[in-house]
Amino acid sequence: PFKPDPSAWRHDRVTVAWLGHSTVLLDFFGIMALVDPALRMRIGVGVGPLTLGPKRYVAPALRIRELPPLDFVLLTHAHMDHMDLATLRRLPRDITVVTAASTADLLVPFRFRRVIEMGWGETCRFDTRHGALTITAFRVQHWGARVRHDVHRGFNGYVLSREGRRICL
Numbered sequence: 001p002f003k004p005d006p007s008a009w010r011h012d013r014v015t016v017a018w019l020g021h022s023t024v025l026l027d028f029f030g031i032m033a034l035v036d037p038a039l040r041m042r043i044g045v046g047v048g049p050l051t052l053g054p055k056r057y058v059a060p061a062l063r064i065r066e067l068p069p070l071d072f073v074l075l076t077h078a079h080m081d082h083m084d085l086a087t088l089r090r091l092p093r094d095i096t097v098v099t100a101a102s103t104a105d106l107l108v109p110f111r112f113r114r115v116i117e118m119g120w121g122e123t124c125r126f127d128t129r130h131g132a133l134t135i136t137a138f139r140v141q142h143w144g145a146r147v148r149h150d151v152h153r154g155f156n157g158y159v160l161s162r163e164g165r166r167i168c169l
Helices: 085-089 104-110
Strands: 014-020 023-028 031-035 045-047 050-052 072-074 096-100 114-118 123-128 131-138 157-162 165-168
Touching: 023 165, 085 104, 096 104, 096 123, 104 114, 114 123, 114 131
Parallel strands: 031 072, 072 096, 096 114
Antiparallel strands: 014 023, 023 031, 045 050, 123 131, 131 157, 157 165
16 A cells, blocks of 8 residues: 655645545645544444454554644544544644534543534634634535434534635545
8 A cells, every 4th residue: 555755745735645444634735634533453432442343454554653743633524434533542632623513522531732613604713833724614415423323413524725725625
């Protein structure tokens, strides 16, 4: 599998690397984001030291310790293969996490510096060490339930904007 080298990326453009399954590493003109992190070999429900769920056929392109310094994490919805709590637990606490409506409660144990929960049509703006970023959430054709009974969880697509440039995720 291809192994990206984010240290070689130029920050005057958009660079995207698929890390496996749902996870994407995005350099948006110098702002580094991890989208829908799921970087373990199994995705599913944690039961003690075990994870009940499917095993990957191919290892993620980067391990958590190989990630560059992140400016924020972007979560589209709460499915276990898009919001892997064990992966999130291993990320630095000093970052902003942007997530869909009614999902921030899942992130409380991790004590991230800032969690921004967004519903459809909402816009947020925050500063990163590489400049300001504006994010707008929009409705997509999907659903957000993590397990069968929590159908209240949100699901979003996002438009990221910076210095007159936009990208849709």
